[in-house]
Amino acid sequence: MQNQTNIPQMGFGTYGRQGDAGIAALLVALETGYRHFDTAQDYDTETEVGEAIKRSGLKRSDVFVTTKISTHNLGPGQLIPSLERSLDTLQLDQLDLTLIHWPSPNGAVPLEVYIEQLAEAHALGLTKLVGVSNFTIALLEQAKASMGDVPISNNQVELNPLLQNKRLATHCKNEGISVTCYLPIARGVLGDVPIIRDLAIKYHATPEQIALAFEFAKGYIAIPTSGRAERIRANFEAIKLSLSVEDIAAIESVDCGQRAINPDWGPNWD
Numbered sequence: 593m594q595n596q597t598n599i600p601q602m603g604f605g606t607y608g609r610q611g612d613a614g615i616a617a618l619l620v621a622l623e624t625g626y627r628h629f630d631t632a633q634d635y636d637t638e639t640e641v642g643e644a645i646k647r648s649g650l651k652r653s654d655v656f657v658t659t660k661i662s663t664h665n666l667g668p669g670q671l672i673p674s675l676e677r678s679l680d681t682l683q684l685d686q687l688d689l690t691l692i693h694w695p696s697p698n699g700a701v702p703l704e705v706y707i708e709q710l711a712e713a714h715a716l717g718l719t720k721l722v723g724v725s726n727f728t729i730a731l732l733e734q735a736k737a738s739m740g741d742v743p744i745s746n747n748q749v750e751l752n753p754l755l756q757n758k759r760l761a762t763h764c765k766n767e768g769i770s771v772t773c774y775l776p777i778a779r780g781v782l783g784d785v786p787i788i789r790d791l792a793i794k795y796h797a798t799p800e801q802i803a804l805a806f807e808f809a810k811g812y813i814a815i816p817t818s819g820r821a822e823r824i825r826a827n828f829e830a831i832k833l834s835l836s837v838e839d840i841a842a843i844e845s846v847d848c849g850q851r852a853i854n855p856d857w858g859p860n861w862d
């Protein structure tokens with residue numbers, strides 16, 4: 593399943609997937625069929641992602657790899673060298689997607705400084721697509737103005753049934769920006785939500801599969817992670833699950849704006 597920017601809708605998050613256990617989980621994901629991997633300079637998992645892809649024997653073109661630029665690498669002259677180091681660590685020649693991980697905390701680095709470097713990285717061919725993460729509507733508008741001709745392909749944000757980010761998601765849709773959901777399964781707490789639990793029983797599915805199927809039905813990309821093989825496989829099965837229009841509407845009703853990742857230096861959310 594791919595969206596309009598050819599980003600596979602089902603991705604595998606790599607936060608916490610470090611060392612030999614991390615490589616083992618990544619290999620299970622690759623064997624299961626995941627073809628989209630989400631890493632970041634700050635996760636310390638670029639080595640593991642590169643190693644697992646190499647060991648899988650898959651062609652480079654069969655796998656979609658995203659990394660994210662750390663807030664420590666946004667200053668003048670810093671972004672491109674940091675992306676070159678990421679490519680070395682990943683053992684790749686080019687990223688599929690490079691995101692600004694967070695807007696510069698408290699605006700310490702002006703937005704145009706790092707957005708212009710991101711556009712330059714694209715022009716140099718270091719990455720096929722570029723985008724942002726944790727960007728609000730106002731920040732997306734500023735980024736668009738600084739990006740020149742290079743489209744913002746993606747905004748990766750916290751999004752799951754408990755935090756549906758409807759205003760932001762609608763804005764992204766209208767602007768042709770694909771949305772990637774991080775914490776797409778709300779770190780395993782959705783079994784406590786009665787409507788989700790009832791739907792899981794109805795569809796003979798897990799609460800996490802219900803959440804992922806909802807996100808796919810909305811046209812989003814999702815990047816769940818797990819260190820456990822059975823969960824890696826179970827989460828992947830969600831791509832086969834089709835929810836009725838009524839059940840999608842029922843899941844829309846559980847949105848309560850519950851945000852898990854909210855640093856005090858983060859942006860003023862929509």
Ligand SMILES: NC(=O)c1ccc[n+]([C@@H]2O[C@H](COP(=O)([O-])OP(=O)(O)OC[C@H]3O[C@@H](n4cnc5c(N)ncnc54)[C@H](OP(=O)(O)O)[C@@H]3O)[C@@H](O)[C@H]2O)c1
Pocket residue numbers: 604605606607608630631693725726748749773774775776777778779780798800815816817818819820823824826827853
């Ligand atoms: N852009 C950003 O600022 C940002 C922020 C946070 C995350 N991310 C990205 O998003 C990815 C996903 O976010 P996340 O890892 O924080 O949250 P998540 O994918 O929503 O949840 C992962 C957690 O849920 C558990 N889990 C996985 N499958 C499960 C299942 N089927 N049933 C019950 N529990 C299950 C896992 O534990 P076990 O390992 O024990 O299974 C893990 O603790 C990250 O890996 C990262 O790539 C991006």
